[in-house]
Amino acid sequence: MAANPKSSALFSFGVPALFVWLWSTGFIGAKYGLPYAEPFTLLAIRMLITISLLSCLAWVLKARWPGWRSAGHLAVTGLLVHGCYLGGVYHAIDGGMPSGIVSLIVGLQPLVTSAVAIMVLNEKIVPRQWLGLVLGLVGIFLVLLEKFAADESQGGFPAWTLIWAALSLAGISLGTVYQKRRGTTADLVSGALIQFTAAATLFTIGAFTLETREVEWAPPLIFSMAWLVFGVSIGAILLLMWLIRRGAASQVASLFYLVPPVTALEAYLLFGERLGLLAMAGGTLSIVSVALVVVRPPTKAIG
Structure with missing residues:
Protein backbone atom coordinates (compact mmCIF):
# COMPACT_ATOMS: atom_id res chain seq x y z
CA MET A 1 0.00 0.00 0.00
CA ALA A 2 1.38 3.40 -0.99
CA ALA A 3 2.06 5.91 1.75
CA ASN A 4 -0.33 8.82 2.13
CA PRO A 5 1.38 11.85 0.49
CA LYS A 6 -0.08 14.25 3.06
CA SER A 7 1.05 12.13 6.00
CA SER A 8 4.48 11.69 4.43
CA ALA A 9 4.85 15.45 3.91
CA LEU A 10 3.66 16.20 7.44
CA PHE A 11 6.15 13.69 8.82
CA SER A 12 8.98 15.06 6.65
CA PHE A 13 8.44 18.60 7.92
CA GLY A 14 7.14 17.83 11.40
CA VAL A 15 10.12 15.82 12.63
CA PRO A 16 12.72 18.45 11.58
CA ALA A 17 10.57 21.20 13.11
CA LEU A 18 10.34 19.30 16.40
CA PHE A 19 14.10 18.77 16.36
CA VAL A 20 14.80 22.48 15.79
CA TRP A 21 12.55 23.47 18.69
CA LEU A 22 14.03 20.93 21.08
CA TRP A 23 17.60 21.82 20.10
CA SER A 24 16.98 25.54 20.52
CA THR A 25 15.82 25.06 24.10
CA GLY A 26 19.29 23.82 25.00
CA PHE A 27 20.51 27.44 25.06
CA ILE A 28 17.62 28.39 27.34
CA GLY A 29 18.36 25.47 29.67
CA ALA A 30 22.04 26.42 29.83
CA LYS A 31 21.15 29.99 30.74
CA TYR A 32 18.98 28.74 33.61
CA GLY A 33 21.43 26.15 34.90
CA LEU A 34 24.91 27.64 34.62
CA PRO A 35 24.55 30.12 37.52
CA TYR A 36 24.22 27.16 39.89
CA ALA A 37 26.97 24.79 38.64
CA GLU A 38 30.20 24.97 36.68
CA PRO A 39 30.09 23.87 33.01
CA PHE A 40 31.80 20.48 33.18
CA THR A 41 30.05 19.65 36.46
CA LEU A 42 26.65 20.56 35.06
CA LEU A 43 27.27 18.57 31.90
CA ALA A 44 28.62 15.54 33.79
CA ILE A 45 25.49 15.37 35.96
CA ARG A 46 23.30 15.78 32.89
CA MET A 47 25.10 12.98 31.04
CA LEU A 48 25.03 10.57 33.99
CA ILE A 49 21.27 11.03 34.45
CA THR A 50 20.74 10.58 30.72
CA ILE A 51 22.85 7.41 30.67
CA SER A 52 20.79 5.93 33.51
CA LEU A 53 17.52 6.59 31.70
CA LEU A 54 18.78 5.36 28.33
CA SER A 55 20.10 2.19 29.97
CA CYS A 56 16.59 1.41 31.22
CA LEU A 57 15.14 2.20 27.79
CA ALA A 58 17.70 -0.01 26.06
CA TRP A 59 16.82 -2.88 28.42
CA VAL A 60 13.08 -2.49 27.87
CA LEU A 61 13.43 -2.25 24.08
CA LYS A 62 16.07 -5.00 24.02
CA ALA A 63 18.31 -2.74 21.97
CA ARG A 64 20.82 -4.32 19.62
CA TRP A 65 24.41 -3.62 20.70
CA PRO A 66 27.14 -2.96 18.13
CA GLY A 67 30.52 -4.65 17.95
CA TRP A 68 33.64 -3.16 19.46
CA ARG A 69 34.70 -1.44 16.25
CA SER A 70 31.32 0.21 15.72
CA ALA A 71 31.21 1.16 19.40
CA GLY A 72 34.55 2.90 18.96
CA HIS A 73 33.18 4.96 16.07
CA LEU A 74 30.13 5.87 18.15
CA ALA A 75 32.37 6.95 21.02
CA VAL A 76 34.28 9.27 18.69
CA THR A 77 30.98 10.74 17.51
CA GLY A 78 29.92 11.25 21.11
CA LEU A 79 33.14 13.08 21.96
CA LEU A 80 32.61 15.39 18.96
CA VAL A 81 28.83 15.96 18.91
CA HIS A 82 28.34 16.03 22.69
CA GLY A 83 31.73 16.52 24.28
CA CYS A 84 33.25 19.23 22.10
CA TYR A 85 29.97 20.91 21.12
CA LEU A 86 28.35 21.11 24.55
CA GLY A 87 31.60 21.69 26.39
CA GLY A 88 32.47 24.55 24.07
CA VAL A 89 29.05 26.20 24.26
CA TYR A 90 28.79 25.97 28.04
CA HIS A 91 32.31 27.26 28.68
CA ALA A 92 31.89 30.13 26.21
CA ILE A 93 28.66 31.25 27.90
CA ASP A 94 30.09 30.73 31.37
CA GLY A 95 33.16 32.77 30.40
CA GLY A 96 31.08 35.79 29.43
CA MET A 97 30.31 35.34 25.74
CA PRO A 98 26.65 36.23 25.10
CA SER A 99 24.53 33.29 24.06
CA GLY A 100 23.50 35.12 20.87
CA ILE A 101 27.10 35.31 19.68
CA VAL A 102 27.67 31.67 20.61
CA SER A 103 24.62 30.78 18.52
CA LEU A 104 25.97 32.79 15.61
CA ILE A 105 29.36 31.06 15.65
CA VAL A 106 27.83 27.60 15.97
CA GLY A 107 25.37 28.65 13.25
CA LEU A 108 28.26 28.57 10.79
CA GLN A 109 28.10 24.77 11.10
CA PRO A 110 26.15 24.12 7.87
CA LEU A 111 28.85 25.75 5.78
CA VAL A 112 31.60 23.86 7.60
CA THR A 113 29.67 20.58 7.41
CA SER A 114 28.96 21.03 3.71
CA ALA A 115 32.64 21.66 3.00
CA VAL A 116 33.66 18.59 4.99
CA ALA A 117 30.91 16.49 3.37
CA ILE A 118 32.18 17.41 -0.08
CA MET A 119 35.73 16.40 0.82
CA VAL A 120 34.96 13.31 2.91
CA LEU A 121 31.59 11.95 1.75
CA ASN A 122 31.74 13.19 -1.87
CA GLU A 123 28.27 14.68 -1.47
CA LYS A 124 27.05 16.79 -4.36
CA ILE A 125 25.85 20.28 -3.46
CA VAL A 126 23.76 21.87 -6.21
CA PRO A 127 23.66 25.67 -6.76
CA ARG A 128 20.20 25.92 -5.20
CA GLN A 129 21.54 24.42 -1.96
CA LYS A 147 22.60 41.58 20.11
CA PHE A 148 26.00 42.28 18.56
CA ALA A 149 25.47 46.01 18.97
CA ALA A 150 24.22 45.69 22.55
CA ASP A 151 27.10 43.47 23.56
CA GLU A 152 29.74 45.81 22.11
CA SER A 153 28.26 48.77 23.96
CA GLN A 154 28.67 46.81 27.19
CA GLY A 155 32.37 46.15 26.66
CA GLY A 156 32.33 42.91 24.68
CA PHE A 157 33.55 39.57 26.02
CA PRO A 158 36.87 37.86 26.78
CA ALA A 159 38.74 36.90 23.60
CA TRP A 160 39.62 33.46 24.97
CA THR A 161 35.97 32.43 24.88
CA LEU A 162 36.27 32.37 21.09
CA ILE A 163 38.45 29.28 21.48
CA TRP A 164 35.62 27.44 23.22
CA ALA A 165 33.10 28.61 20.60
CA ALA A 166 35.40 27.47 17.79
CA LEU A 167 35.82 24.09 19.51
CA SER A 168 32.05 23.77 19.67
CA LEU A 169 31.69 24.59 15.96
CA ALA A 170 34.39 22.10 14.97
CA GLY A 171 32.90 19.37 17.16
CA ILE A 172 29.33 19.55 15.85
CA SER A 173 30.48 19.90 12.22
CA LEU A 174 32.96 17.01 12.22
CA GLY A 175 30.67 14.90 14.42
CA THR A 176 27.76 15.22 11.97
CA VAL A 177 29.88 14.03 9.06
CA TYR A 178 31.54 11.27 11.11
CA GLN A 179 28.16 9.99 12.30
CA LYS A 180 26.91 9.92 8.72
CA ARG A 181 29.93 7.93 7.54
CA ARG A 182 30.63 5.61 10.46
CA GLY A 183 27.68 5.33 12.83
CA THR A 184 24.46 5.06 10.84
CA THR A 185 23.96 1.27 11.12
CA ALA A 186 23.84 1.15 14.93
CA ASP A 187 20.67 0.95 16.99
CA LEU A 188 19.59 4.48 17.89
CA VAL A 189 19.19 3.87 21.63
CA SER A 190 22.32 1.80 22.17
CA GLY A 191 24.26 4.11 19.86
CA ALA A 192 23.18 7.20 21.80
CA LEU A 193 24.04 5.45 25.06
CA ILE A 194 27.59 4.80 23.89
CA GLN A 195 27.96 8.38 22.68
CA PHE A 196 26.74 9.83 25.96
CA THR A 197 29.03 7.53 27.93
CA ALA A 198 32.04 8.82 26.01
CA ALA A 199 30.96 12.44 26.58
CA ALA A 200 30.25 11.76 30.27
CA THR A 201 33.78 10.43 30.70
CA LEU A 202 35.21 13.62 29.19
CA PHE A 203 33.00 15.88 31.34
CA THR A 204 33.75 13.95 34.53
CA ILE A 205 37.48 14.20 33.95
CA GLY A 206 37.11 17.91 33.28
CA ALA A 207 35.00 18.45 36.40
CA PHE A 208 37.49 16.68 38.68
CA THR A 209 40.58 18.31 37.20
CA LEU A 210 39.41 21.86 36.43
CA GLU A 211 36.42 22.67 38.67
CA THR A 212 35.31 22.73 42.30
CA ARG A 213 32.23 20.56 41.57
CA GLU A 214 30.05 22.70 43.85
CA VAL A 215 26.36 22.57 42.96
CA GLU A 216 23.50 24.70 44.29
CA TRP A 217 20.33 22.66 43.80
CA ALA A 218 18.00 25.61 43.35
CA PRO A 219 14.63 25.15 41.59
CA PRO A 220 15.85 26.73 38.32
CA LEU A 221 18.70 24.21 38.15
CA ILE A 222 16.40 21.27 38.86
CA PHE A 223 13.93 22.40 36.20
CA SER A 224 16.61 23.10 33.60
CA MET A 225 18.34 19.79 34.33
CA ALA A 226 15.11 17.85 33.85
CA TRP A 227 14.44 19.56 30.53
CA LEU A 228 18.02 19.25 29.30
CA VAL A 229 17.92 15.51 30.00
CA PHE A 230 14.48 14.58 28.66
CA GLY A 231 13.92 17.26 26.02
CA VAL A 232 17.41 17.77 24.62
CA SER A 233 19.73 14.88 25.52
CA ILE A 234 17.13 12.19 24.82
CA GLY A 235 14.53 13.81 22.54
CA ALA A 236 16.63 16.09 20.34
CA ILE A 237 19.70 13.87 20.09
CA LEU A 238 17.75 10.77 19.07
CA LEU A 239 15.97 12.86 16.45
CA LEU A 240 19.30 14.22 15.21
CA MET A 241 20.76 10.74 14.82
CA TRP A 242 17.61 9.61 13.00
CA LEU A 243 17.70 12.62 10.66
CA ILE A 244 21.39 12.09 9.88
CA ARG A 245 20.60 8.48 9.04
CA ARG A 246 17.86 9.43 6.58
CA GLY A 247 19.32 12.54 4.91
CA ALA A 248 22.56 13.93 3.51
CA ALA A 249 24.79 15.48 6.13
CA SER A 250 24.63 18.91 4.50
CA GLN A 251 20.80 18.86 4.50
CA VAL A 252 20.62 17.93 8.17
CA ALA A 253 23.15 20.64 9.00
CA SER A 254 20.97 23.28 7.36
CA LEU A 255 18.34 22.75 10.08
CA PHE A 256 20.69 24.48 12.51
CA TYR A 257 20.05 27.73 10.65
CA LEU A 258 16.61 27.79 12.27
CA VAL A 259 17.95 27.52 15.82
CA PRO A 260 18.96 31.21 16.32
CA PRO A 261 15.59 32.69 15.28
CA VAL A 262 13.68 30.09 17.31
CA THR A 263 15.92 30.76 20.30
CA ALA A 264 15.33 34.50 19.87
CA LEU A 265 11.57 33.92 19.97
CA GLU A 266 11.89 31.80 23.11
CA ALA A 267 14.03 34.48 24.75
CA TYR A 268 11.34 37.04 23.92
CA LEU A 269 8.59 34.92 25.48
CA LEU A 270 10.59 33.89 28.56
CA PHE A 271 12.82 36.88 29.22
CA GLY A 272 11.04 39.74 27.44
CA GLU A 273 13.75 40.31 24.84
CA ARG A 274 12.35 42.42 21.99
CA LEU A 275 12.30 41.14 18.43
CA GLY A 276 13.08 43.92 15.95
CA LEU A 277 12.46 44.05 12.22
CA LEU A 278 15.95 42.76 11.48
CA ALA A 279 15.37 39.73 13.66
CA MET A 280 12.07 38.91 11.97
CA ALA A 281 13.61 39.38 8.52
CA GLY A 282 16.50 37.13 9.47
CA GLY A 283 14.14 34.45 10.73
CA THR A 284 12.27 34.51 7.43
CA LEU A 285 15.49 34.18 5.48
CA SER A 286 16.52 31.24 7.63
CA ILE A 287 13.27 29.43 6.91
CA VAL A 288 13.67 30.05 3.17
CA SER A 289 17.26 28.82 3.30
CA VAL A 290 16.24 25.53 4.91
CA ALA A 291 13.61 25.00 2.22
CA LEU A 292 16.21 25.58 -0.50
CA VAL A 293 18.66 23.09 0.99
CA VAL A 294 16.32 20.39 2.32
CA VAL A 295 13.31 20.30 -0.03
CA ARG A 296 14.08 18.42 -3.22
CA PRO A 297 12.35 19.53 -6.42
CA PRO A 298 9.81 17.02 -7.77
CA THR A 299 11.16 14.65 -10.40
CA LYS A 300 9.38 14.31 -13.71
CA ALA A 301 7.84 10.96 -14.50
CA ILE A 302 9.25 9.12 -17.53
CA GLY A 303 6.86 7.67 -20.04
Whole structure:
Protein backbone atom coordinates (compact mmCIF):
# COMPACT_ATOMS: atom_id res chain seq x y z
CA MET A 1 0.00 0.00 0.00
CA ALA A 2 1.38 3.40 -0.99
CA ALA A 3 2.06 5.91 1.75
CA ASN A 4 -0.33 8.82 2.13
CA PRO A 5 1.38 11.85 0.49
CA LYS A 6 -0.08 14.25 3.06
CA SER A 7 1.05 12.13 6.00
CA SER A 8 4.48 11.69 4.43
CA ALA A 9 4.85 15.45 3.91
CA LEU A 10 3.66 16.20 7.44
CA PHE A 11 6.15 13.69 8.82
CA SER A 12 8.98 15.06 6.65
CA PHE A 13 8.44 18.60 7.92
CA GLY A 14 7.14 17.83 11.40
CA VAL A 15 10.12 15.82 12.63
CA PRO A 16 12.72 18.45 11.58
CA ALA A 17 10.57 21.20 13.11
CA LEU A 18 10.34 19.30 16.40
CA PHE A 19 14.10 18.77 16.36
CA VAL A 20 14.80 22.48 15.79
CA TRP A 21 12.55 23.47 18.69
CA LEU A 22 14.03 20.93 21.08
CA TRP A 23 17.60 21.82 20.10
CA SER A 24 16.98 25.54 20.52
CA THR A 25 15.82 25.06 24.10
CA GLY A 26 19.29 23.82 25.00
CA PHE A 27 20.51 27.44 25.06
CA ILE A 28 17.62 28.39 27.34
CA GLY A 29 18.36 25.47 29.67
CA ALA A 30 22.04 26.42 29.83
CA LYS A 31 21.15 29.99 30.74
CA TYR A 32 18.98 28.74 33.61
CA GLY A 33 21.43 26.15 34.90
CA LEU A 34 24.91 27.64 34.62
CA PRO A 35 24.55 30.12 37.52
CA TYR A 36 24.22 27.16 39.89
CA ALA A 37 26.97 24.79 38.64
CA GLU A 38 30.20 24.97 36.68
CA PRO A 39 30.09 23.87 33.01
CA PHE A 40 31.80 20.48 33.18
CA THR A 41 30.05 19.65 36.46
CA LEU A 42 26.65 20.56 35.06
CA LEU A 43 27.27 18.57 31.90
CA ALA A 44 28.62 15.54 33.79
CA ILE A 45 25.49 15.37 35.96
CA ARG A 46 23.30 15.78 32.89
CA MET A 47 25.10 12.98 31.04
CA LEU A 48 25.03 10.57 33.99
CA ILE A 49 21.27 11.03 34.45
CA THR A 50 20.74 10.58 30.72
CA ILE A 51 22.85 7.41 30.67
CA SER A 52 20.79 5.93 33.51
CA LEU A 53 17.52 6.59 31.70
CA LEU A 54 18.78 5.36 28.33
CA SER A 55 20.10 2.19 29.97
CA CYS A 56 16.59 1.41 31.22
CA LEU A 57 15.14 2.20 27.79
CA ALA A 58 17.70 -0.01 26.06
CA TRP A 59 16.82 -2.88 28.42
CA VAL A 60 13.08 -2.49 27.87
CA LEU A 61 13.43 -2.25 24.08
CA LYS A 62 16.07 -5.00 24.02
CA ALA A 63 18.31 -2.74 21.97
CA ARG A 64 20.82 -4.32 19.62
CA TRP A 65 24.41 -3.62 20.70
CA PRO A 66 27.14 -2.96 18.13
CA GLY A 67 30.52 -4.65 17.95
CA TRP A 68 33.64 -3.16 19.46
CA ARG A 69 34.70 -1.44 16.25
CA SER A 70 31.32 0.21 15.72
CA ALA A 71 31.21 1.16 19.40
CA GLY A 72 34.55 2.90 18.96
CA HIS A 73 33.18 4.96 16.07
CA LEU A 74 30.13 5.87 18.15
CA ALA A 75 32.37 6.95 21.02
CA VAL A 76 34.28 9.27 18.69
CA THR A 77 30.98 10.74 17.51
CA GLY A 78 29.92 11.25 21.11
CA LEU A 79 33.14 13.08 21.96
CA LEU A 80 32.61 15.39 18.96
CA VAL A 81 28.83 15.96 18.91
CA HIS A 82 28.34 16.03 22.69
CA GLY A 83 31.73 16.52 24.28
CA CYS A 84 33.25 19.23 22.10
CA TYR A 85 29.97 20.91 21.12
CA LEU A 86 28.35 21.11 24.55
CA GLY A 87 31.60 21.69 26.39
CA GLY A 88 32.47 24.55 24.07
CA VAL A 89 29.05 26.20 24.26
CA TYR A 90 28.79 25.97 28.04
CA HIS A 91 32.31 27.26 28.68
CA ALA A 92 31.89 30.13 26.21
CA ILE A 93 28.66 31.25 27.90
CA ASP A 94 30.09 30.73 31.37
CA GLY A 95 33.16 32.77 30.40
CA GLY A 96 31.08 35.79 29.43
CA MET A 97 30.31 35.34 25.74
CA PRO A 98 26.65 36.23 25.10
CA SER A 99 24.53 33.29 24.06
CA GLY A 100 23.50 35.12 20.87
CA ILE A 101 27.10 35.31 19.68
CA VAL A 102 27.67 31.67 20.61
CA SER A 103 24.62 30.78 18.52
CA LEU A 104 25.97 32.79 15.61
CA ILE A 105 29.36 31.06 15.65
CA VAL A 106 27.83 27.60 15.97
CA GLY A 107 25.37 28.65 13.25
CA LEU A 108 28.26 28.57 10.79
CA GLN A 109 28.10 24.77 11.10
CA PRO A 110 26.15 24.12 7.87
CA LEU A 111 28.85 25.75 5.78
CA VAL A 112 31.60 23.86 7.60
CA THR A 113 29.67 20.58 7.41
CA SER A 114 28.96 21.03 3.71
CA ALA A 115 32.64 21.66 3.00
CA VAL A 116 33.66 18.59 4.99
CA ALA A 117 30.91 16.49 3.37
CA ILE A 118 32.18 17.41 -0.08
CA MET A 119 35.73 16.40 0.82
CA VAL A 120 34.96 13.31 2.91
CA LEU A 121 31.59 11.95 1.75
CA ASN A 122 31.74 13.19 -1.87
CA GLU A 123 28.27 14.68 -1.47
CA LYS A 124 27.05 16.79 -4.36
CA ILE A 125 25.85 20.28 -3.46
CA VAL A 126 23.76 21.87 -6.21
CA PRO A 127 23.66 25.67 -6.76
CA ARG A 128 20.20 25.92 -5.20
CA GLN A 129 21.54 24.42 -1.96
CA TRP A 130 24.56 26.73 -1.93
CA LEU A 131 22.17 29.66 -2.29
CA GLY A 132 20.20 28.35 0.68
CA LEU A 133 23.35 28.02 2.79
CA VAL A 134 24.39 31.60 2.03
CA LEU A 135 20.89 32.98 2.70
CA GLY A 136 20.82 31.12 5.99
CA LEU A 137 24.10 32.67 7.04
CA VAL A 138 22.77 36.13 6.18
CA GLY A 139 19.61 35.36 8.13
CA ILE A 140 21.61 34.48 11.24
CA PHE A 141 23.53 37.74 11.03
CA LEU A 142 20.27 39.70 10.78
CA VAL A 143 18.71 37.85 13.73
CA LEU A 144 21.68 38.53 15.99
CA LEU A 145 22.73 41.95 14.70
CA GLU A 146 20.93 43.79 17.49
CA LYS A 147 22.60 41.58 20.11
CA PHE A 148 26.00 42.28 18.56
CA ALA A 149 25.47 46.01 18.97
CA ALA A 150 24.22 45.69 22.55
CA ASP A 151 27.10 43.47 23.56
CA GLU A 152 29.74 45.81 22.11
CA SER A 153 28.26 48.77 23.96
CA GLN A 154 28.67 46.81 27.19
CA GLY A 155 32.37 46.15 26.66
CA GLY A 156 32.33 42.91 24.68
CA PHE A 157 33.55 39.57 26.02
CA PRO A 158 36.87 37.86 26.78
CA ALA A 159 38.74 36.90 23.60
CA TRP A 160 39.62 33.46 24.97
CA THR A 161 35.97 32.43 24.88
CA LEU A 162 36.27 32.37 21.09
CA ILE A 163 38.45 29.28 21.48
CA TRP A 164 35.62 27.44 23.22
CA ALA A 165 33.10 28.61 20.60
CA ALA A 166 35.40 27.47 17.79
CA LEU A 167 35.82 24.09 19.51
CA SER A 168 32.05 23.77 19.67
CA LEU A 169 31.69 24.59 15.96
CA ALA A 170 34.39 22.10 14.97
CA GLY A 171 32.90 19.37 17.16
CA ILE A 172 29.33 19.55 15.85
CA SER A 173 30.48 19.90 12.22
CA LEU A 174 32.96 17.01 12.22
CA GLY A 175 30.67 14.90 14.42
CA THR A 176 27.76 15.22 11.97
CA VAL A 177 29.88 14.03 9.06
CA TYR A 178 31.54 11.27 11.11
CA GLN A 179 28.16 9.99 12.30
CA LYS A 180 26.91 9.92 8.72
CA ARG A 181 29.93 7.93 7.54
CA ARG A 182 30.63 5.61 10.46
CA GLY A 183 27.68 5.33 12.83
CA THR A 184 24.46 5.06 10.84
CA THR A 185 23.96 1.27 11.12
CA ALA A 186 23.84 1.15 14.93
CA ASP A 187 20.67 0.95 16.99
CA LEU A 188 19.59 4.48 17.89
CA VAL A 189 19.19 3.87 21.63
CA SER A 190 22.32 1.80 22.17
CA GLY A 191 24.26 4.11 19.86
CA ALA A 192 23.18 7.20 21.80
CA LEU A 193 24.04 5.45 25.06
CA ILE A 194 27.59 4.80 23.89
CA GLN A 195 27.96 8.38 22.68
CA PHE A 196 26.74 9.83 25.96
CA THR A 197 29.03 7.53 27.93
CA ALA A 198 32.04 8.82 26.01
CA ALA A 199 30.96 12.44 26.58
CA ALA A 200 30.25 11.76 30.27
CA THR A 201 33.78 10.43 30.70
CA LEU A 202 35.21 13.62 29.19
CA PHE A 203 33.00 15.88 31.34
CA THR A 204 33.75 13.95 34.53
CA ILE A 205 37.48 14.20 33.95
CA GLY A 206 37.11 17.91 33.28
CA ALA A 207 35.00 18.45 36.40
CA PHE A 208 37.49 16.68 38.68
CA THR A 209 40.58 18.31 37.20
CA LEU A 210 39.41 21.86 36.43
CA GLU A 211 36.42 22.67 38.67
CA THR A 212 35.31 22.73 42.30
CA ARG A 213 32.23 20.56 41.57
CA GLU A 214 30.05 22.70 43.85
CA VAL A 215 26.36 22.57 42.96
CA GLU A 216 23.50 24.70 44.29
CA TRP A 217 20.33 22.66 43.80
CA ALA A 218 18.00 25.61 43.35
CA PRO A 219 14.63 25.15 41.59
CA PRO A 220 15.85 26.73 38.32
CA LEU A 221 18.70 24.21 38.15
CA ILE A 222 16.40 21.27 38.86
CA PHE A 223 13.93 22.40 36.20
CA SER A 224 16.61 23.10 33.60
CA MET A 225 18.34 19.79 34.33
CA ALA A 226 15.11 17.85 33.85
CA TRP A 227 14.44 19.56 30.53
CA LEU A 228 18.02 19.25 29.30
CA VAL A 229 17.92 15.51 30.00
CA PHE A 230 14.48 14.58 28.66
CA GLY A 231 13.92 17.26 26.02
CA VAL A 232 17.41 17.77 24.62
CA SER A 233 19.73 14.88 25.52
CA ILE A 234 17.13 12.19 24.82
CA GLY A 235 14.53 13.81 22.54
CA ALA A 236 16.63 16.09 20.34
CA ILE A 237 19.70 13.87 20.09
CA LEU A 238 17.75 10.77 19.07
CA LEU A 239 15.97 12.86 16.45
CA LEU A 240 19.30 14.22 15.21
CA MET A 241 20.76 10.74 14.82
CA TRP A 242 17.61 9.61 13.00
CA LEU A 243 17.70 12.62 10.66
CA ILE A 244 21.39 12.09 9.88
CA ARG A 245 20.60 8.48 9.04
CA ARG A 246 17.86 9.43 6.58
CA GLY A 247 19.32 12.54 4.91
CA ALA A 248 22.56 13.93 3.51
CA ALA A 249 24.79 15.48 6.13
CA SER A 250 24.63 18.91 4.50
CA GLN A 251 20.80 18.86 4.50
CA VAL A 252 20.62 17.93 8.17
CA ALA A 253 23.15 20.64 9.00
CA SER A 254 20.97 23.28 7.36
CA LEU A 255 18.34 22.75 10.08
CA PHE A 256 20.69 24.48 12.51
CA TYR A 257 20.05 27.73 10.65
CA LEU A 258 16.61 27.79 12.27
CA VAL A 259 17.95 27.52 15.82
CA PRO A 260 18.96 31.21 16.32
CA PRO A 261 15.59 32.69 15.28
CA VAL A 262 13.68 30.09 17.31
CA THR A 263 15.92 30.76 20.30
CA ALA A 264 15.33 34.50 19.87
CA LEU A 265 11.57 33.92 19.97
CA GLU A 266 11.89 31.80 23.11
CA ALA A 267 14.03 34.48 24.75
CA TYR A 268 11.34 37.04 23.92
CA LEU A 269 8.59 34.92 25.48
CA LEU A 270 10.59 33.89 28.56
CA PHE A 271 12.82 36.88 29.22
CA GLY A 272 11.04 39.74 27.44
CA GLU A 273 13.75 40.31 24.84
CA ARG A 274 12.35 42.42 21.99
CA LEU A 275 12.30 41.14 18.43
CA GLY A 276 13.08 43.92 15.95
CA LEU A 277 12.46 44.05 12.22
CA LEU A 278 15.95 42.76 11.48
CA ALA A 279 15.37 39.73 13.66
CA MET A 280 12.07 38.91 11.97
CA ALA A 281 13.61 39.38 8.52
CA GLY A 282 16.50 37.13 9.47
CA GLY A 283 14.14 34.45 10.73
CA THR A 284 12.27 34.51 7.43
CA LEU A 285 15.49 34.18 5.48
CA SER A 286 16.52 31.24 7.63
CA ILE A 287 13.27 29.43 6.91
CA VAL A 288 13.67 30.05 3.17
CA SER A 289 17.26 28.82 3.30
CA VAL A 290 16.24 25.53 4.91
CA ALA A 291 13.61 25.00 2.22
CA LEU A 292 16.21 25.58 -0.50
CA VAL A 293 18.66 23.09 0.99
CA VAL A 294 16.32 20.39 2.32
CA VAL A 295 13.31 20.30 -0.03
CA ARG A 296 14.08 18.42 -3.22
CA PRO A 297 12.35 19.53 -6.42
CA PRO A 298 9.81 17.02 -7.77
CA THR A 299 11.16 14.65 -10.40
CA LYS A 300 9.38 14.31 -13.71
CA ALA A 301 7.84 10.96 -14.50
CA ILE A 302 9.25 9.12 -17.53
CA GLY A 303 6.86 7.67 -20.04
